[in-house]
Amino acid sequence: MTRTYPERFSEYYWRIIQNILQIAHRGINNHNIERLHLKIAKELKFQNFIRLYECRLTLKNSFCQKNPINGICRFENFLERNRGNNFQKVPIGRICDFDRWYVTLRQKVHGGNIFIFPYLYCRPVPKHKQLAGRWYISCLNRNPLKDYQKISCGRFDKSRVPLGNGIKLDKLLDENSGWLNDGKLCIEYGFCVESMEGLDGIWKFNFHDKLFDFDQKPNMITFENHCPDKSKVISLHIHKQLLEFHSPSFKDVPCTIFNLWVGTNTEEFVEFLQMSHGVRIEGKQ
Known part of the structure; x- marks a missing residue:
């Protein structure tokens, strides 16, 4: 017996079916899976695809939680603050036993387009040249599968900061893009400082976090x-x-x-x- 669905008569439905088949047969590795993909995959009982979808969500959540300093920042009145390039600074607590660390946003022009980047402000740490660690920064979308995340590691100081991925300002302001929620832009973060270089050039462990x-x-x-x-x-x-x-x-x-x-x-x-x-x-x- 053949089952029929109203969506199957739409061009979009057939395009989704093709993507599901490609992903299920490993023809596409970096495809942005949407909730409609999962809905159709469940109708067709594509178990491998369903497991892949659920695995991606699990991995996304674990990346943030694996860092001792983690949470979500909500940047209120994004449109108004963007006009003056005056984004709020959201405190995130103590790192390396020092205060005044925060997550904020910055504008950057590239190729004639304005991009918005989330980043961690790395305050000068007394008696240290630089820090080394890893970080996770994700711009949250109303559709969780469209979250724009970056996982990285390296050395940083006041001039080199842990930076997230940039998003075009035009996309952020598009009401249908899902980036703004009641005028708020939400950023999820996770940070871990593993070691610190002293003024004498000696690297030491960070025992404070x-x-x-x-x-x-x-x-x-x-x-x-x-x-x-x-x-x-x-x-x-x-x-x-x-x-x-x-x-x-x-x-x-x-x-x-x-x-x-x-x-x-x-x-x-x-x-x-x-x-x-x-x-x-x-x-x-």
């Missing part, structure tokens, strides 16, 4: 200094496997928080951790 998969795996031990003022508590997050390598005392210790002894010099303790992880600090043994 949690590991990227800290909430899924028991692979981290946290040390905290003893301080009555909770706002002045310093947390140091160390990979459990590295601690086990240096001391058998941590082998059977669950993922937990250790309080440093009263009177412990935090700076000297951090230097001790750096050296025990293989960092060579001049003048130290």
Whole structure:
């Protein structure tokens, strides 16, 4: 028995069918899958296509959550702020134990077109030349499958910032494009600073931020200094496997928080951790 659908009489339906067949037979690798693709694939019971669609959504969500600093920024009144190139700066908390980090937008003209780029503002970090890490920045569309994401890694400082993909201003302002939601442009982000280069040229580990998969795996031990003022508590997050390598005392210790002894010099303790992880600090043994 042959099933018929009203959409099958439309040219668009047949074009979608061709795309589904190409994707299912691996003829197209980087196709922008839309929800109508999934609807038709379910009608035809194309299980491989359905699994691919669901896998892409799972991967998209995991990229952001794998970074300890993550969230969604909402840029209100995008049209008005764009006219004055005066985009708001959205604070995202502390990174490397320093404040005043934020996500914002910038305009850039290329080939006669104006593009809007989301980026992380990297404030000057005292006693450090540059940082190294990875980041995820995605412009969110009302259709999640059209989200424009960028996953990258590298070194950055005040002059070289973690940058997302640029979108043409004309497309952003098109009401049918799905980029603006009630006048808001939404940006999803995830950042992880792994190491820092000091003024002496020595690279050191970043112990101030949690590991990227800290909430899924028991692979981290946290040390905290003893301080009555909770706002002045310093947390140091160390990979459990590295601690086990240096001391058998941590082998059977669950993922937990250790309080440093009263009177412990935090700076000297951090230097001790750096050296025990293989960092060579001049003048130290």
